[in-house]
Amino acid sequence: MSAAITGPTTGPITAPVTGSTTGPITDLDGLYRAFDALGMEGGWHRRRPALWAEPAQNFMPARWRYREVKPILEAAGALVSTEFAERRNLTMTNPAPGNIYPTLRTLVAAYQLVKAGETARSHRHTPNALRLILDGTGATTTVDGQRVPMRPGDVLLTPGGAWHSHANEGAGDCLWLDFLDVPLVHLLEPMFFEPHPEKFEPASIDAADSPLAFRREDTEARLAAAAPDATRMSERQVELTHVPGTPALRTIALHMQRLAPGVRTATHRSTANSLFAVLSGSGTTMVDGSALDWQRGDVIAVPAWRPYHHDLHRIDEPATVLRVSDEPVLRALGFLRERFE
Ligand SMILES: [Fe+2]
Numbered sequence: 001m002s003a004a005i006t007g008p009t010t011g012p013i014t015a016p017v018t019g020s021t022t023g024p025i026t027d028l029d030g031l032y033r034a035f036d037a038l039g040m041e042g043g044w045h046r047r048r049p050a051l052w053a054e055p056a057q058n059f060m061p062a063r064w065r066y067r068e069v070k071p072i073l074e075a076a077g078a079l080v081s082t083e084f085a086e087r088r089n090l091t092m093t094n095p096a097p098g099n100i101y102p103t104l105r106t107l108v109a110a111y112q113l114v115k116a117g118e119t120a121r122s123h124r125h126t127p128n129a130l131r132l133i134l135d136g137t138g139a140t141t142t143v144d145g146q147r148v149p150m151r152p153g154d155v156l157l158t159p160g161g162a163w164h165s166h167a168n169e170g171a172g173d174c175l176w177l178d179f180l181d182v183p184l185v186h187l188l189e190p191m192f193f194e195p196h197p198e199k200f201e202p203a204s205i206d207a208a209d210s211p212l213a214f215r216r217e218d219t220e221a222r223l224a225a226a227a228p229d230a231t232r233m234s235e236r237q238v239e240l241t242h243v244p245g246t247p248a249l250r251t252i253a254l255h256m257q258r259l260a261p262g263v264r265t266a267t268h269r270s271t272a273n274s275l276f277a278v279l280s281g282s283g284t285t286m287v288d289g290s291a292l293d294w295q296r297g298d299v300i301a302v303p304a305w306r307p308y309h310h311d312l313h314r315i316d317e318p319a320t321v322l323r324v325s326d327e328p329v330l331r332a333l334g335f336l337r338e339r340f341e
Pocket residue numbers: 123125129164
């Protein structure tokens with residue numbers, strides 16, 4: 001007997017037969033060879049367990065330093081044009097053994113550079129994306145016909161399926177952080193990608209107050225007026241969303257958090273994966289025993305179910321961090337579990 005499975009391009013293929021089912025089965029080795037021949041496995045005799053007591057630690061706590069990345073990205077700027085590269089971005093690969101792409105299980109983060117005078121052509125794809133602008137003025141992103149300015153501290157959304165391009169009409173380089181749910185799309189397989197037929201989508205609206213943007217000054221004002229964070233995972237936090245109760249993107253929640261000077265935050269543990277991007281200040285995040293110090297522009301990766309807290313050593317300077325998490329995915333599926341200690 002052979003098991004037939006259907007491949008995306010090659011049609012039906014047949015699983016290889018690795019043993020023989022002929023003859024009597026008289027011992028366990030023979031039984032397991034017979035399972036192999038069927039392309040099956042006994043639930044009590046797995047190569048690796050299918051169930052385990054709590055989330056496995058497949059991804060590692062990690063940090064990327066903006067001050068180390070920036071000169072490398074600028075070198076890429078001299079060698080690689082945006083005409084050659086679809087996007088001039090440097091993705092953050094989690095240091096887990098064997099990993100070659102995701103930053104965490106469902107999320108990928110990247111630094112991106114668009115030099116003065118450059119453009120990045122329009123395309124659209126299944127994955128949802130957002131950007132946090134780090135440096136430079138004069139760049140714009142055009143999302144589904146709305147041209148939106150990109151200014152330091154702004155957070156800009158590119159929902160899945162939306163056409164998007166970038167242009168830097170300013171005098172200096174523009175650098176930002178990208179966050180996408182590409183690894184989740186890889187897991188679930190619904191990837192579609194399409195370049196714009198005209199290369200650049202015409203912008204019909206200049207939308208300084210676009211619902212696709214969260215302006216730094218608006219976020220700062222909301223933070224200043226926010227009540228203390230009852231969870232103590234920050235001093236105060238606001239969710240970036242234009243529709244209360246609905247995350248910024250279907251798969252990604254955004255929380256801007258203010259961390260108080262000299263304060264250690266509560267230990268937080270969640271089945272959600274979190275990336276922290278530093279807008280201002282400096283400190284250390286302890287992630288399951290790893291001490292990761294950070295400053296403006298750095299990114300910290302906290303894998304699911306790893307306990308972590310932030311520690312601000314300086315008593316004269318608060319910090320502002322953007323938490324990017326896959327909480328909406330876990331919540332929608334009934335898988336979200338959290339602890340605060
Ligand atoms: Fe894109």
